[in-house]
Amino acid sequence: xxxxxxxxxxxxxxxxxxxxxxxxxxxxxxxxxxxxxxxxxxxxxxxxxxxxxxxxxxxxxxxxxxxxxxxxxx
Amino acid sequence: xxxxxxxxxxxxxxxxxxxxxxxxxxxxxxxxxxxxxxxxxxxxxxxxxxxxxxxxxxxxxxxxxxxxxxxxxxxxxxxxxxxxxxxxxxxxxxxxxxxxxxxxxxxxxxxxxxxxxxxxxxxxxxxxxxxxxxxxxxxxxxxxxxxxxxxxxxxxxxxxxxxxxxxxxxxxxxxxxxxxxxxxxxxxxxxxxxxxxxxxxxxxxxxxxxxxxxxxxxxxxxxxxxxxxxxxxxxxxxxxxxxxxxxxxxxxxxxxxxxxxxxxxxxxxxxxxxxxxxxxxxxx
Numbered sequence: 001x002x003x004x005x006x007x008x009x010x011x012x013x014x015x016x017x018x019x020x021x022x023x024x025x026x027x028x029x030x031x032x033x034x035x036x037x038x039x040x041x042x043x044x045x046x047x048x049x050x051x052x053x054x055x056x057x058x059x060x061x062x063x064x065x066x067x068x069x070x071x072x073x074x
Numbered sequence: 075x076x077x078x079x080x081x082x083x084x085x086x087x088x089x090x091x092x093x094x095x096x097x098x099x100x101x102x103x104x105x106x107x108x109x110x111x112x113x114x115x116x117x118x119x120x121x122x123x124x125x126x127x128x129x130x131x132x133x134x135x136x137x138x139x140x141x142x143x144x145x146x147x148x149x150x151x152x153x154x155x156x157x158x159x160x161x162x163x164x165x166x167x168x169x170x171x172x173x174x175x176x177x178x179x180x181x182x183x184x185x186x187x188x189x190x191x192x193x194x195x196x197x198x199x200x201x202x203x204x205x206x207x208x209x210x211x212x213x214x215x216x217x218x219x220x221x222x223x224x225x226x227x228x229x230x231x232x233x234x235x236x237x238x239x240x241x242x243x244x245x246x247x248x249x250x251x252x253x254x255x256x257x258x259x260x261x262x263x264x265x266x267x268x269x270x271x272x273x274x275x276x277x278x279x280x281x282x283x284x285x286x287x288x289x290x291x292x293x294x295x296x297x298x299x300x301x302x303x304x305x306x307x308x309x310x311x312x313x314x315x316x317x318x319x320x321x322x323x324x325x326x327x328x329x330x331x332x333x334x335x336x337x338x339x340x341x342x343x344x345x346x347x348x349x350x351x352x353x354x355x356x357x358x
Binding site: 006015028029 | 272276288292295296300302304305307308311338341342345346348349352353355356
């Protein structure tokens, strides 16, 4: 197996990248790694998005998205 | 470890520094000179009464306070040097193994009684341990020149500057924080170091483009093959929080060094570094 991995630079690179991906994906699956939610703030508009998918499907459900618009704009 | 191996490794480290003096010594020296020139120019534009008031404020601000309590203030001032260190280390890692093959000097270096593992390890130790030492030394020289300049300003304007001695002690204490911040940041970014070395050893041309392009491709592949985004999530967890790269309190060093995320990152980086070590044998 070592002979095939070290045959040329491309097989070696492919092996390293496969090992890298497998270890990362396995660790992510075991630990349940998730992305952190995004939080934008500015003086005129506050948007806290806990569920990005709900924002994308805003027409279907607004329960998971909280949007507060300041009174200044009224 | 026998004395010959230690001397051999020292010679490898010395070679890395001598070949890349501009990155490890020249760049921070130029940055320190520019900061000094900018400070002198700003001081020349400001009214002397404001300078006296500023000096009196500084003398009182640091007077009697523990240097390590005030050191984080100077740690923030050193951020331009740390950014320069990261950029220079990026340039160094991307080019180091690539340049040997491009110049065909790799044939000479591989004829030496030094293994590929020792050579790659020397490059990692240069980035993680040695380079920050030179940056800290340059920052120390800058602080020394600044404190002498402030002392001269204080004497000429009749300001009691005993408190500025405490400020200098806080600046010196910050040098320890700066070094440990760089050291721990380098270990935190060990997967990145390994990734850059791997493509520096692999690419025939434009290693940085290869490193960036393959990284993006691997992310797409993971999403396509496994339907997951664990790679992107992992990178985000390591890259988006600036506090991960700074040490404000020496008591947090042990916790920052010995935790699961640090060990896992070093394990991932070791896979990539091993790939770079084996990749170095392909000199075509």
